[in-house]
Amino acid sequence: MGGWQQYSVVNGNEPGALRQVDTRQIPLSAYLGAVGMPGVTAWYGLVKIIEPKKGETMLVSAATGAVGSAFAALSRARGCRTVGIAGGPEKCSYAVNELGFDACIDYKRHPNAGSLSKALKEVCPNGVDGHFENVGGMVLDAALSRMNPFGRIAVCGMIAGYNGAPLPLTYPALILVSRLKVQGFIVTEQMQVWPEALAELGTLVATGKLRARESIAEGIESAPAAFLGLLKGQNFGKQLVKLI
Ligand SMILES: NC(=O)c1ccc[n+]([C@@H]2O[C@H](COP(=O)([O-])OP(=O)(O)OC[C@H]3O[C@@H](n4cnc5c(N)ncnc54)[C@H](OP(=O)(O)O)[C@@H]3O)[C@@H](O)[C@H]2O)c1
Secondary structure, three states, X not given: OOOOOOOOOOOOOOOOOOOOOOOOOOOXXXXXXXXXXXXXXXXXXXXXXXXXXXXXXXXXEOOOOHHHHHHHHHHHHOOOEEEEEEOOHHHHHHHHHOOOOOEEEEHHHOOOHHHHHHHHHHHOOOOEEEEEEOOOOHXXXXXXXXXXXXXXXXXXXXXXXXXXXXXXXXXXXXXXXXXXXXEEOOHHHOHHHHHXXXXXXXXXXXXXXXXXXXXXXXXXXXXXXXXXHHOOOOOOOEEEEEOO
């Protein structure tokens, strides 16, 4: 929020402007990822919009990123089958072997939504009850096709369209036919949940149940390239820029 700069002046009296953090069990950088805004984003979409029940199947796109990796730990903690969608075999094996996903589908192996949908059917044999959308386009089309009746979709991001390209939805009638709840949200408008969400996320990190990777670019001059890399999936986990 302070801009792309090395130093900024903030009003310390403004709620949330400054936060004292404890680095004894949680690394400092995690407060910008799993125990910060991205973690709360996953928490809000899962807990307040999807409202998961034990034994249900949860799906998340951009699964290995800052938000997706926190989503996995939170979903597993609620006893849900947790399935991810990510780009490339390396990210998918990291999702299963390190983040604890039950399965992860590499969307880059699928030329269209139909093919991705078939792959999702194999790893979600009971359908999908909750979907957390970070991407849009083909990924959302495929996820929609696997939703169970009365499923819930938290619309968090549409990164496939951040370059301005239109992201049409191929079968919006599925929202009606499957009686879905589809809700977008902006995490900074939900400050009331931050303390509860951060407490759970902090415990998950401190107890080793959430160990998200980070991609660290060095120096402010590397920030533009790091940002563009996010839009190409070049980051592995939370993208950070180390200033000093
Ligand atoms: N609503 C809110 O309040 C809120 C708050 C925070 C973040 N967000 C959104 O949440 C999403 C995830 O954020 P994050 O910080 O955790 O980012 P991230 O997942 O760490 O990084 C973005 C990832 O998106 C994937 N991606 C990029 N371009 C794509 C494309 N064209 N098609 C498919 N996948 C693509 C890439 O993963 P792959 O290599 O796996 O494709 C990339 O690594 C973003 O859409 C962000 O805007 C929303």
